[in-house]
Amino acid sequence: MRRLTAVIQAIGFATYKEWAAFRSHMAASLLVGPVMFLVQVFIWKAIYEGHDTLNGLTYQQMLTYYGVASLIHYISFDFADWNLQMLVRSGKFVTFALRPLPHWLFALAQKIGHRSLAIWVEVLPVLLLFIFVFDVNMQPAAPGWALLSIVFSFLMNFMVNYCVGLTAFWLIRAEGIRRVFLLLKDICAGVFIPLSFFPEVLQKILFFLPFQFITYLPTRVYGGEYELAGIHLTLAQAVGLQAVAVVVTALTMTLLYNAAMRRFTGVGV
């Protein structure tokens, strides 16, 4: 276990150093995030004219929703799918197949390093901008549950994306599938609009899909209350449900990974 931790730490640190050289790439979020948020401020200010609440959310709660969703996006941002598909397509995956470490663990360690850098380049500055420029209430209702939920969101996003990346072992060029899936994932996760705006039937379906655990659930947990499809959960129940979803997704990912390894062929492997 100690060796494994050391390996994850070493890979994470190398990734951190590597990306620190391209920190302006990440720092673009300091422009993109607030501009996107400003658009949301204008949109919802106009929409809320004459309304106190919409689908159970006040104007201030709606701004908090988008603010928290943005931060969760920066924390759990992931491109494991793109990376894996590139490795498979270019044949470079063979170097990972020979290593005494499953590739998914290597990719997870890379993500930890990459997102650690994002904490101070993207997350903290954007958080401060939301608080001091846009005057948004970004204080979590229950910091412990919020933190735990964001950690689960981080893992969930990685595993869902990694499963998408694994399709590269069966498809010749899986980029199109990847882009469709990721877009649907964002829609079903509540990135564009809270899921409570969807029709009742769709909300019931979305409740059972894994995507709400990436954005919608952690964002609502951060705000202190969770409701979807008429189902109200306490914070403990919501985070517990998220933990179960993470375990199920981890099992699915492991099964898919093993099947992919059996299918993989490369020079000398």
Add this chain to the structure above:
Amino acid sequence: MREGLFGAVIRTKFAEQMAYRSHFIISVIMLVIGDLVVPLVTLLVYKSGASFPGWTMHEALLIQAVFALSKGVAFPIFFGMVGTTLGHVREGTFDLLLLRPRPVMLMAMITGFDPDDFGRLFSGTVLFVYALSGMAMPGGESWLQFGLLFLASVTMLCAVSLFLSGMLFRWVGSSRVFDIFDAFTSFGMYPGTIFSKSMQNVLTYVLPVGLIAFVPAEALLGRSGWEGLWALLPAAGFLLLGMVYWNRMLRGYTSAGG
């Protein structure tokens, strides 16, 4: 000769896509779905009983339809040059475009031709027809004004692609330019009247993203008269500025040889 060049590039690009047919079809579907996300949000907002003050759902959707249509024309033809510049400058292969016996800007533009992006025309048309079905059919004058302003809209997107592409000669390999584009143009997907007066001025005169969809849609709705055609001027000016900027940035390009 120029026609031959365009024809050859377009044929090659289509042939390249046909080698991965399923990928091509899925990419087109993805672009169609992608363009329908913001209209979906608008639809859900209106279904929940709220609205953009002074705008019916169909009118708000018309703005987003015009946006998609404009992208459907501009993206396959002009916007590919952003990706081309990004890739070639990072790889150090931009020199190959410099060596060809044609204007570099033209080469960057046509080698970036992307047939996938025509999918946006489909989503834009579907949305456009749907939006028009919920309102009185505009008169001939409105259509004429719309046609001219749509030209300004496509011109604006062409200018934006020149700015983004030019930026990549210095900001090497940064794919975040696409995010910057999405962030700033998202102002243009909604009725301009929801923004504050100062912001409306910025979106009209400083960073005229309102020209991409809001101004042409207003003309089609008969909300602006012939004086609305002033928008053609800033669009032309922006394009000129984009060309100058691109060429200046190109001069700053240093390849592997320095």
